[in-house]
Amino acid sequence: MDLEQREINVGTISPYFEQYFGHKPTVVAASPGRVNLIGEHTDYNNGFVLPMALENNCVVAVAPSPTGKHRWCGSLGDTIYEIPVEEASEKGEPFWSNYVRGVVALLGRRGIEVGPVDMLIDSNVPRGGGLSSSAALEVAVCTALAAQFDADISSKDKALIGQAVEHEFVNVPCGIMDQFVSAHGKKGHALMLDCADLEYKLIPMDDPEVSVLVLDSAVKHSLADGAYGQRRKQCEEAARILNVPSLREADLQMVEAAKAELGDVRYRRARHVVGENNRVQAFAGAIATRNWDAAGVAMRGSHASLRDDYEVSCPEVDTLVSLCDSIPSASSIYGARMTGGGFGGCIVALVKTKDVDKVGQELLDAYRAATGIETIYLVTRAGDGARVLSRK
Structure with missing residues (x-):
């Protein structure tokens, strides 16, 4: 069983748009979800992250509304909500509309007035599994509205707008990674981002013999906003x-020298962040040279550190990662780790393409046997970032 691979594009969304609103869309834009290959809980410490855009996208179709009001539909078959233009920059209902409202408000602060639009949203980015469906939505909406109103919004600004939407309209104090890779991703490349200054580099990840496998633990333990803020x-x-100034400027020698003063918990938190930054750089060098064994070593080290030093994994996710070393096809897996904020969600693994579906099925079966949990997986390659698909 595979995570949703339903094809969505201009051809699939346009007939629904015309059915719902009585006219054709003038702009269709797309933006992808993401999987973080390595670099967890480093972003808010000014460190390095290394995600890649998925081939799964949020697609947004828009056109001027003839009613003088906004008419927004959040998914195929959903209710169409009419929203007065003067209320569209404020928080409101339904909840999902706050992602759109936030983009409208942030564009307005940049002097871009968003007139009444009809909008239809469709997405095959899985929700709730830590693959950044919300970032895909924010960046796709921003890309579509910018094109509709002839606004020149850079990829960096689209990412910053998306992050601000999370902070101000959804009350999620996220870092910049998710929106940044959704805006800047490039097919066949991973993206290494320096969260201190938002400098980035694209790293080829187009070896046909290696695929990325994302497998959902199907659990989400309450990350208690307290756990995130505490760390x-x-x-x-x-x-x-x-x-x-931040743990980005520390090294392992400094951390070890201050072990007593830091105390056990802060010592382990610092050791994770400093070590993870080193692992990101090692991983980047490994994939650039297609040294997949070395990349796997970095992934395994990352998971152990997140489990033991940062304490953000959970038994189900640890079980999935452990199974990657014990299933019959384990030799086809270069490395695996938890991905995302933790306390549930997905794992990501680098797998030999020729065996990837066999590996996926073996993991599903073994995980069910170990936990009783039925789950799903996604096989993906690095996809493109935000783009306009059609403009009339």
Whole structure:
């Protein structure tokens, strides 16, 4: 069984748009979800992350509304909501509309007035599995509206707008990674981002013999906003003790030297962040040279650190990662790790393409046997970032 691979494009969304609104869309735009290959809980520590855009996208179709009001439909078959233009920059109902409202408001602050539009949203980015369906939505909406109103919005600004929407309209204090790779992704490439200054480089990841397998644990333990904030605070405290602006400026020698002063928890949090930054750089070098064994070593080290030092994994995710070393086709897996914020969600693995479906099925069967949980998987390659698909 595969995660949703339903094809969506101009040809699939346009007939629905015309059926719902009585006229054709003038702009259709798309933006992808993402999987973070390595670099977890480093973003808010000014560190490195290395995600890639998925081939799964959120597609947004828009056109001027003849009613003088916005008419928005959040998914195929959903209710069409009429929203007065003067209320569209404020939080409101339904909840999903806040992602659109936020983009409208942030564009308005840049002097881009969004007149009444009809909008239909469709997506095959899985929701709730840590693959950034919300970032795909924000960036796709921004790309579509910018094209509709002839606004020149850079990829970087689309990412910053999406992040601001999360902060102000959805109350999620996220970093920049998800929106950044959704806006900047390139087919056949992973993206290494320096969260300190938003400089990035695209790294070829187009070896046909290696595929990315994403497998959902099908559990989401409450990350208690407290757990995220607690770890962020612990990292900030560790940086102060180490007398550096952020843990990005620390190295493992400094962390070891201050072990007693840091105390056990802050020591382990700092060791994870510093070590993870090193692993991101090692992973980048490995995939650039197609040294998949070395990439796998970095992934395994990342998971162990997230489990033991940062303590954001959970038994189900640990089981999935462990099964990657014990299923019959384990030799076809270069490496695996949890991906996303933690406490559930997905794992990501680098797998030999010729065996990827066999590996996926073996993992489903073994995970069901170990936990009783039925789940799903996605096989993907690096996809393109935000783009306009059609403009009339």
